[in-house]
Amino acid sequence: MFLKKIFDLIFIKKYRNIKNIINLINSNEKILNKLTDKELKNKTNEFKNRIKNGENIYSNKLISDSFSVVKESSKRIFGIKHFDVQLLGGLILHNNAIAEMYTGEGKTLTSTLPAYLNALDGNGVHIVTVNEYLAKRDAEYNKLLFDFLGLKVGINLSNMSIYEKKDAYYSDITYGTNYEFCFDYLKDNLVLDLNDKVQRKLNYAIIDEIDSILIDEARVPLIISEKNKIDVSIYLKINNLVIELININKLNNNKYFLINFKEKIVDITDDGFILIENLLIKYKFIKYGNLLYINENLILIEYIISSIKSYKFFNKNVDYILKNKKIILIDEHTGRLSIGKRLSNSIHQFIEAKENVDILCENKNLAYITFQSYFKLYNKISGMTGTASTEKDEFKYIYNLDIFNIPTNKPIIRKDLPDLFFVNEKDKIKKIINDVILCIKNNRPVLIGTISIEKSELISKYLNENNINHQILNAKNHNLEAKIISFAGRPGSVTIATNMAGRGTNIVLGGCYLNKDDIEEWKINNIKVINSGGLHIIGTERHESRRIDNQLIGRSGRQGDPGSSRFYLSLEDNLIKNMLPNNILDIIKNLKLNDDLKNNSILLSKIISNIQKKIEKNNFEIRKQIFIYDDIFNIQRNTFYFIRNSLLNKNINIINNFIFDSIKYIINLYKFNNIKNEIDDLKLFFKKNFNIDIIINENNKKLDIKDSIFDFIKKELLLIEKLIDKKKLDNMKISIFINTLDSVWTEHINFIDFIKKGIYLRSYANRDPFDEYKNDSFEMFVSMIKLWKYKSTLILYKTMNLINNE
Structure with missing residues (x-):
């Protein structure tokens, strides 16, 4: 009956064999149970040989056999068997799609299935997470399983050397963040020696929290620039060299370089190159016998030309002025000051050197790419998240990814309560504090979600005034994220977190236990919290994206746990104040304070939902434009x-x-x-x-x-x-x-x-x-x-x- 429920929900022609595959996986369990550990491990080499002999990794037989081995190995290593819904999630991921799995449904364990199968051909699998803590946590945990199966696991971290990164990338399965994978790609395409490249061909990526990476972070390109690579003293030294060069050239009737004022070109003669080489030796830029054409010296010629241009083509009070010891350019067309504009090719720096003012290092882009373009370089991508459905059109349009909602292993019994509306923020916070006090009295843990650091500190201030102990999690203490979230399920605990904080870390009812001695205490706390109604989620404002609100709500009610959620909103909230049409806002303001707001909460919630949909549509259009330009x-x-x-x-x-x-x-x-x-x-x-x-x-x-x-x-x-x-x-x-x-x-x-x-x-x-x-x-x-x-x-x-x- 359970499998029938699954396939009634997600039946599609492309995946009509999934039910049969899951039945095959489960039927293999009796056979694999009888194998020794050595025999089970040897299955990896057997699968590799089958692939080498031409068997396709999309054949039902190889899929069911390999998934069965992972399931049996997980049972032996972790004492955990994959549920049918996790097998379903693994099949969705293997077939180049997004598995929408709710919080606590075991996405980490689910990913081991397609990771193992797709690593068998030797081309590598990247498992992408949103931060390095999660990358290390998942890699270290799953390494036990993959080591047992004879596959090498690597972790790609930001502080690693080239050799360490190479080792990570040439592992069968590599864990890392989206930023690290992407920046390594850009860096690989700037190397001067092929041996310095760390990545191999991009094969298959499983992206955890795929909506966060491919939607939320899609608007800003990743850029490598030269800004911090140059010691500004080089501009002063080149400036001194060029002053001498200009004087020598003047005394020798332009023997060493010619100036084309019309086209603003500096033409170095053969004699000029010889003179420049000697001057570079004199000013200790290069050693005698070290020719100009080698890698590190070619840029010096560009600098010298730019410095000459700063003297010949840019004049004070004509092309620029000095103001507060800064170079401000004059627009040649309008005659107005171009505040903030800077010249490229280091010319601006050499004008600053010429005028003896502070030199600002150049921010020149060497390479850039968007996550949209980077992840489309892989042969195959798939992803997991608890909240993707609201962005299904974007995932399909840009990445050609379908989304499949994976039913929970146990029914969700969380109660999502109607929004509460207030005229002003003060009344709203007062109600939040009263409800927090009530939850504490009932031994219920509370997670308060805010949209900004400023708001989280404001709530913290009110809690302190009411002598309520709490933990606060935002960008200022993000290094404590996992620790704070892991204990947020203790009886009567109060945790404030910005909306995205703690994502990827489960809130266990009763709190986490650190060692075996704490298990008994945890069991007592766990029962206490369950009997009190589970984790209560308080949303202090609606986010511009419904998906972010759903992520906050999804922190509660995992794996059939009890829980509840409610949003507390006021007419002073940014979303309502800035986005609600004035005529509707006026009507709401004329209602009889809080009583009428309560009576009209369903209507107001619908209005806010429509605002969110409109914002989401606009943001999609922006990201679509970015994608088109970058494409x-x-x-x-x-x-x-x-x-x-x-x-x-x-x-x-x-x-x-x-x-x-x-x-x-x-x-x-x-x-x-x-x-x-x-x-x-x-x-x-x-x-x-x-x-x-x-x-x-x-x-x-x-x-x-x-x-x-x-x-x-x-x-x-x-x-x-x-x-x-x-x-x-x-x-x-x-x-x-x-x-x-x-x-x-x-x-x-x-x-x-x-x-x-x-x-x-x-x-x-x-x-x-x-x-x-x-x-x-x-x-x-x-x-x-x-x-x-x-x-x-x-x-x-x-x-x-x-x-x-x-």
């Missing part, structure tokens, strides 16, 4: 990572092709309408930048001339390369192309971000912002790739000529 950018990011990985793999052939692309690009810039003049210009360019004297027949046709020039230059470049040791040359190519790629990419993503911030303005001209952003960003990306090849090629051959001339 557009994702194509560029993946292309960049592909090119970068090709370089790290030392694919010299692809670099040579990039060089030839760049030469063709340069040649094609010339139209050859005036063949004589343009060939002269081209000859001058290649002589100056490549030290190549072009010799061709100038009487040829346009196309023939272009082909002849390209063939000639290609041969000359190969001759130049032959003068340098091949290994040294290959390393030089890789180093220059990677560093230049990183440089132009950083500029690109920062400029793209700038464009995105103002793209909405184009809607006023009846142009679709998404199409505009897609087209503009693509054009800029194509231009960036061309610029990268061009700059890399120029730097490479200038460097090679310097080496050959030594």
Whole structure:
């Protein structure tokens, strides 16, 4: 009957075999009972061989066999068998969906089933949690089970070294937080050596509290920036070097660099590079014999150019003013001060150095990604939460994930009481305090949920005034979160928590016991709390999201425990005060104080629910826009990572092709309408930048001339390369192309971000912002790739000529 109830609730064609699979799992129990521990452990190797021989991990036989082994092993290791509802949850997770399981229904144990099965092919499983405490707790607990089954468990923590992280990622099952997995991905795509990468291919992720990670945290991208990587004293030292460089250049008739004021370009000559190298040695940036092209020195050239620009292109009281010892830019179009705006490419820092004011370190984005885009990189994701149904449309639209509500193992008997409404906050809190006192007298534990630290401290103040002992849990003492929540079920205990606090930790009625000696005391307390009515939840305000309210309510009534919940609301609550239409608010204010508010509580609750739905819809639209923009950018990011990985793999052939692309690009810039003049210009360019004297027949046709020039230059470049040791040359190519790629990419993503911030303005001209952003960003990306090849090629051959001339 119980299984029939389950499948009446979630029957769907895709999962019509689930009932049969659960029956198979349970029927295997008699067979597995008879196996020794060694025989049971050997099942893991048997399953691995079956997969190697072609059996699909979605075959009913392999699913039922593997789940049966986990169930039997759990019984032997933990003394706990998986309930049918947990088997159901495991099957939902395995099939790329979300299992909506209520608090206390055993999500941690449920996850062991799909984690084991999906780890058998050796490609790894990531189990994602919202904080490191939960990651460590779950990993250490389940490690006993997975060790027994012959699978290696790793924990990915923020304070780990590269080697420790590698070991964690190359385990069969890896526990960690969403932030750590995501940041490791970004860092892996910034390394200069493939051996420094820690992640392998992203295979399967089981996301605990999936709504928190993929909904609540989806709006803010994860960013790696350079802000704290640079000692600001470097700007002062470069500034001093550039003052000397400018003076030397002036005395030598611009022999070392040329200034193009129209296009704001600084062009360093060959003699200039030699002089700069000597100055860098003099100012102790590099050692003698340490060439400019190596990784750590290329940025110094960029700094020197930026510092020169700060002197030549930015003048005080024209382009900026000094105010309170800060550089304030002047908008060149309006003439107004651009408060808060800063120049990129370190130019702002060098203006600060020039004017001898405090230098603010640059906050330049090196890489960023949203959780939306990151988790879509996995071959498969699934998740668990107690509250996902309100966001089912978003999960389907963005992640293509279905949600299935898993029935509780025991019926929920918690009483969810109607909201109470008050005219003002003072009356509301007075009622809350009175109800808390009543619960304490009846030995009932109370959990008070607030929407902010400020509100939690306000409630705490009133409790103190009434001499009520309590614990307070918010961001200020989050390190005590698990401890405070674990004892929140003691008789008469009072705990205040912000709405998200304590998530992932069960509140056990009677409180947790620390050792065996406490068991008897806990049993007494447990019965006392159950007989008094269980844990009472007090919500002090409704959250903007119904899902967050449901999470608070779900702290009570776990595994068939008694409990109750109630929200206490006032017309001064932020949600009501800020979001309720003025005409409705006026009507409510005219009601006869608290009596009429009580009589109309159902109507008021419905109004608030509608407000929440409207806010949820608006927030979904915001997250959808973020997703669309990042999805557009994702194509560029993946292309960049592909090119970068090709370089790290030392694919010299692809670099040579990039060089030839760049030469063709340069040649094609010339139209050859005036063949004589343009060939002269081209000859001058290649002589100056490549030290190549072009010799061709100038009487040829346009196309023939272009082909002849390209063939000639290609041969000359190969001759130049032959003068340098091949290994040294290959390393030089890789180093220059990677560093230049990183440089132009950083500029690109920062400029793209700038464009995105103002793209909405184009809607006023009846142009679709998404199409505009897609087209503009693509054009800029194509231009960036061309610029990268061009700059890399120029730097490479200038460097090679310097080496050959030594």
